[in-house]
Amino acid sequence: MGQRQAAVDDTRQRVLAAARALLGDPSGYKAFTIDAVARAADVARPTVYYQFGSKTGLIEALCDDLAVDGRLDLAPAFSSPDPLAGLRHLVVGFAQFWASQRLLTRRLRALAALDPEVGLVIAARDERRRQALRVLIGRLADDPELSVTRDADTAVAVLLAITSFETFDVVAAADTSAGAPAARVGELIAELVPGALGIDPAKPRRLPS
Secondary structure, rough: OOOHHHHHHHHHHHHHHHHHHHOOOOOOHHHOOOOHHHHHHHOOOOHHHHHHHHHHHHHHHHHHHHHHOOOOOOOOHHHOOOHHHHHHHHHHHHHHHHHHHHHHHHHHHHHHHHHHHHHHHHHHHHHHHHHHHHHHHHHHHHOOOEEEEOOOOHHHHHOOOOOOHHHHHHHHHOOOOOOOOOOOOEEEEEEOOHHHOOOOOOOOOOOOO
């Protein structure tokens, strides 16, 4: 049983590696199909379905794999006693994640505009980010030291836009300075958070103990 499971796991990783390779190929990502992935992984088409259930399942697994590789960890955003600092962590965390998977993310999102199955997966991922932002904004509203003047729906919509891959990609392309671009871009985008919430950044506040 152990050997069989190891073989199954190995096949799964080969399929995911093949999917990554196709997305990384400028001429191949638009032809991203189960058949193309199976050929690249040197497995039968039914094997891909056995492993992932559907094309949607394959894309979900690929996104999970990219999140692990990109070390996307949002737990500190929710555990921080300072909700504004938590929101800042989320912004910077996503910038670092987008940077680590920039090419593949760009291709996935381009493919999402062409392929409804991929589009559904990407839309669901964006919805998770929206819900995370909504939770953090709810915590901000409960902070007596902050004066959030935006309504929650507007704040979530604006923050969803500024934490998007598209925003990161545009800002990163314009940032020609030396150093760690992901950290720089994350900090630049994080500077937009108070404005998105309608908070006066110059107003003093006591940090939570």
